[in-house]
Amino acid sequence: MSPVEPPVTSPTDLAAAYAALADPVSAAGRARPIAGGTDLMVALTGELGAPPATVVDLWRLDSLRGITLDGDVLVLGALTTYTDIRRSTTCGEHLPALVQAAMTIGAAQIQNRGTLGGNIANASPAGDTLPVLLAADASFILGSVRGEREVPAEAFWTGYRQTALAPDELVLRIRIPLRSGREMRFRKVGTRRAQSISKVVLGLAWRDHGEMPDTTGPPGAWRDVRLALGSVAATPIRARATEAVLEGRFPTPETADLAATTLADELHPIDDVRSTAEYRRLVAARIVHRLIREAGGW
Amino acid sequence: MTTYHLTVNGAPAEVDVPGMRRLLDVLREDLALTGTKEGCGEGECGACTVLLDGAPVDACLVPVCQADRGDIRTVEGLAAPASSPGAPAALDPLQAAFLVTGGAQCGICTPGMLMAGRAYLDAGGGPDHDAIREAIAGNLCRCTGYTKIVEAIALVAGAHP
Numbered sequence: 001m002s003p004v005e006p007p008v009t010s011p012t013d014l015a016a017a018y019a020a021l022a023d024p025v026s027a028a029g030r031a032r033p034i035a036g037g038t039d040l041m042v043a044l045t046g047e048l049g050a051p052p053a054t055v056v057d058l059w060r061l062d063s064l065r066g067i068t069l070d071g072d073v074l075v076l077g078a079l080t081t082y083t084d085i086r087r088s089t090t091c092g093e094h095l096p097a098l099v100q101a102a103m104t105i106g107a108a109q110i111q112n113r114g115t116l117g118g119n120i121a122n123a124s125p126a127g128d129t130l131p132v133l134l135a136a137d138a139s140f141i142l143g144s145v146r147g148e149r150e151v152p153a154e155a156f157w158t159g160y161r162q163t164a165l166a167p168d169e170l171v172l173r174i175r176i177p178l179r180s181g182r183e184m185r186f187r188k189v190g191t192r193r194a195q196s197i198s199k200v201v202l203g204l205a206w207r208d209h210g211e212m213p214d215t216t217g218p219p220g221a222w223r224d225v226r227l228a229l230g231s232v233a234a235t236p237i238r239a240r241a242t243e244a245v246l247e248g249r250f251p252t253p254e255t256a257d258l259a260a261t262t263l264a265d266e267l268h269p270i271d272d273v274r275s276t277a278e279y280r281r282l283v284a285a286r287i288v289h290r291l292i293r294e295a296g297g298w
Numbered sequence: 299m300t301t302y303h304l305t306v307n308g309a310p311a312e313v314d315v316p317g318m319r320r321l322l323d324v325l326r327e328d329l330a331l332t333g334t335k336e337g338c339g340e341g342e343c344g345a346c347t348v349l350l351d352g353a354p355v356d357a358c359l360v361p362v363c364q365a366d367r368g369d370i371r372t373v374e375g376l377a378a379p380a381s382s383p384g385a386p387a388a389l390d391p392l393q394a395a396f397l398v399t400g401g402a403q404c405g406i407c408t409p410g411m412l413m414a415g416r417a418y419l420d421a422g423g424g425p426d427h428d429a430i431r432e433a434i435a436g437n438l439c440r441c442t443g444y445t446k447i448v449e450a451i452a453l454v455a456g457a458h459p
Contacts, residue, residue: 038359113356
């Protein structure tokens with residue numbers, strides 16, 4: 001089926017974008033925002049459900065671009081592309097896990113267009129940056145004609161492809177608190193290195209307070225542990241039982257075994273076209289085991 | 299309908315089309331530049347790769363409203379025009395290298411491969427095969443096994459150290 005070509009407006013300031021989104025338009029439904037288009041353009045064929053009746057193009061909203069530091073908070077505009085993230089020395093220095101996630105998304109063509117805000121708002125459980133954002137305690141600044149509000153990443157994905165966004169609301173900025181001593185790891189398992197949708201994707205973060213039991217012992221105990229996963233549930237999730245097991249422990253072989261077992265019990269993925277529940281549970285547990293082993297240096 | 303102003307292969311082009319029309323359709327249907335191919339139509343295969351302001355993009359995923367005032371290069375813009383009527387066009391060195399290594403077979407992926415390869419070379423990419431493979435990771439080829447395409451890009455990259 002050839003793609004439909006719904007009417008589109010291309011506002012150049014936020015107020016005009018808000019107004020266009022707040023307009024109830026017609027019986028055909030509200031306008032849908034488009035950022036880099038890597039998801040929405042595919043929907044124009046109608047093969048994935050009803051295509052949008054009208055579209056608001058966000059690409060000219062330059063105020064939603066840029067990567068900056070606000071004190072000890074990393075702030076990324078929603079229109080930041082994966083290529084922007086890969087090239088950002090600020091991201092590379094402060095949140096290399098996000099750079100690693102960006103590198104695994106699509107390939108150059110997708111990375112040049114796809115945006116961080118789009119990954120968040122599209123709300124796919126397989127969105128590759130989303131576990132990083134969850135593990136990093138990110139929050140999102142949302143905006144509409146009613147003003148701005150901040151929603152923690154944890155509260156944003158409310159169900160399969162469901163978000164806390166009102167129909168006329170946009171993701172404006174992503175705020176990531178930078179915490180001293182925080183380590184983060186990112187892993188993605190897909191069918192191939194590029195252009196693949198994740199079977200399992202995860203971010204693991206912890207702070208090592210350097211509480212050395214003795215000078216020859218293992219590195220310090222883990223604090224503020226965050227384990228977030230994608231493609232294993234209807235939304236990106238945190239594995240809280242596994243986090244609780246890891247909290248305060250040293251990255252020893254016993255800890256790794258316990259964390260892997262706990263995670264395999266805690267996850268309830270599904271069989272689908274990309275993988276099986278059993279594979280996802282097994283591989284997620286193995287990755288976490290391996291990350292703990294690498295951190296422990298054994 | 300809105301009028302969009304593009305620069306296509308160095309020449310100004312004006313199109314009066316719906317803003318959500320895919321850049322791919324504007325190139326192929328409205329501007330009759332059929333060198334850019336449609337493969338999957340969903341950003342998986344890279345057959346429709348063109349350069350938008352120097353960066354490789356899938357033309358099937360870019361609505362023309364987002365390309366307004368943009369500088370677009372397609373496969374038709376690679377070869378220099380013939381110096382005199384009837385004379386052959388002067389191929390881009392990358393096109394010539396594809397001929398040397400046998401990098402083109404059925405031809406469907408070739409325009410996209412050439413544009414992804416051209417972007418890599420324009421960005422100063424070298425002959426390292428791993429780097430080349432990453433640069434064309436968004437372009438699928440079902441004929442060549444990629445080796446000859448990688449060799450073609452490396453040949454040009456190596457000639458301009």
